[in-house]
Amino acid sequence: MTPEEILQGLYDETLVGNAPRVLELTNEALGMGMEPQNLLFDALIPSLEEVGARFERGDFFVPEMLIAGRAMAGSMEVLRPLLAETGVQTIGKFLMGTVKGDVHDIGKNLVNIMLEGAGFEVIDLGVQVAPEKFVEKIQEHQPDIVGFSAFLTTTMPMFKANMNALQKAGLRDQVIVMVGGAPVTQEYADAVGADGYAADASATVKKAKDLLQRKRALVSA
Ligand code: B12
Incomplete structure (x- = not known):
């Protein structure tokens, strides 16, 4: 898959709350050397924004929001240590x-x-x-x-x-x-x-x- 396809996949699969696929794509992206920030800001967060917009329009209900949220949270667990990686002293x-x-x-x-x-x-x-x-x-x-x-x-x-x-x-x-x-x-x-x-x-x-x-x-x- 190309980086663009991965980002699109992450967006789409988060939207439908497919947590296992979101996790797979996250790992695949990282394996290809994509930046964790990219996944967050170019796919996961925009996807949850769309979830919110659909909820507002009445196209999505609480269960859809819940599974989308869980799918993103699963990916974030993988991204967490990478985003927090730091050698700096406690400030x-x-x-x-x-x-x-x-x-x-x-x-x-x-x-x-x-x-x-x-x-x-x-x-x-x-x-x-x-x-x-x-x-x-x-x-x-x-x-x-x-x-x-x-x-x-x-x-x-x-x-x-x-x-x-x-x-x-x-x-x-x-x-x-x-x-x-x-x-x-x-x-x-x-x-x-x-x-x-x-x-x-x-x-x-x-x-x-x-x-x-x-x-x-x-x-x-
Ligand atoms: C996922 C979700 C849920 C999940 C939450 C899962 C979870 N573990 O968090 C579930 C399904 C449980 C849920 C439930 C409900 N939800 Co909800 N939910 C969402 C959704 C789709 C995404 C929220 C999210 O996580 N966004 C992603 C993050 C990254 O958001 P973010 O804002 O960019 O975060 C940044 C800043 O806010 C800031 N920030 C956050 N915290 C802090 C703290 C400090 C100190 C600082 C400085 C900055 C900061 O930094 C963050 C990172 O960059 C939003 C839609 C939306 N557009 O926000 C609705 C939304 C927030 N929910 C909404 C509603 C109405 C509900 C329910 C009342 C629905 C219902 N009828 O039951 C319940 C309430 C439950 C409750 N008592 O809390 C409404 C709120 C409307 C309003 N203005 O009051 C929204 C906006 C949907 C909508 N468009 O109508 N929800």
């Missing part, structure tokens, strides 16, 4: 979780992989993370940054609930807060009082490094 600690009421984790996992690749130590709390749990884990791990992920307009208000919980526990000034997820915008991030927002994984890495640098400069000033 900071990032605590991440999907907010309460929300089970979407593919975007969050992708962010985690990229953060690890950039040298962050990532502690992933998984999905459906309640505000009390974020508080408890911040106290336990003392991260530099905490990230809240939300993929539903109905769970985005949990950002504010989390911020309130941090405030109440006296943790707000100790930790940088970043928010993200498909429906989140810079305006929404500002409205809930987050320190940073990013639209995708590579922008998250850039923003996280920037916020950390600024905080460290302030502390040492």
Whole structure:
């Protein structure tokens, strides 16, 4: 197969949730020397975007979204060590979780992989993370940054609930807060009082490094 055929195959098979075939094509692509980033950005992510568009139009339902998501997740497990391959020293600690009421984790996992690749130590709390749990884990791990992920307009208000919980526990000034997820915008991030927002994984890495640098400069000033 040519690289173009592989990318098209990955796109098509993710769309129909054919996890075994997606895994096969992933391995075949890597065997041919294709870049993991290529597979992600030129096939897997566009395919899930199309899944979302079909769901919105009523052509796809939850089971289709689920199997497409699983097919992509299977490929990501293979890509993870390659994307995160790095010899750099730990530059900071990032605590991440999907907010309460929300089970979407593919975007969050992708962010985690990229953060690890950039040298962050990532502690992933998984999905459906309640505000009390974020508080408890911040106290336990003392991260530099905490990230809240939300993929539903109905769970985005949990950002504010989390911020309130941090405030109440006296943790707000100790930790940088970043928010993200498909429906989140810079305006929404500002409205809930987050320190940073990013639209995708590579922008998250850039923003996280920037916020950390600024905080460290302030502390040492
Ligand atoms: C797969 C999927 C599912 C799977 C999730 C599987 C999983 N393990 O994650 C399942 C089937 C479980 C699911 C369920 C539901 N889903 Co759904 N789902 C999707 C779908 C198709 C893809 C999401 C995805 O993973 N995208 C791929 C990643 C890579 O997305 P991404 O946004 O590019 O991620 C980047 C950024 O968001 C950012 N980022 C992410 N997290 C963070 C965190 C921080 C701190 C930062 C800085 C950045 C950041 O970086 C990421 C990487 O680059 C989307 C469609 C879409 N277009 O998003 C719908 C979508 C999110 N779902 C939707 C809906 C409605 C639902 C359900 C309510 C359906 C139902 N009726 O039951 C349920 C809700 C379940 C729940 N309680 O959470 C809607 C949400 C609408 C809305 N605005 O509220 C969408 C948009 C579909 C649509 N177009 O209508 N879903």
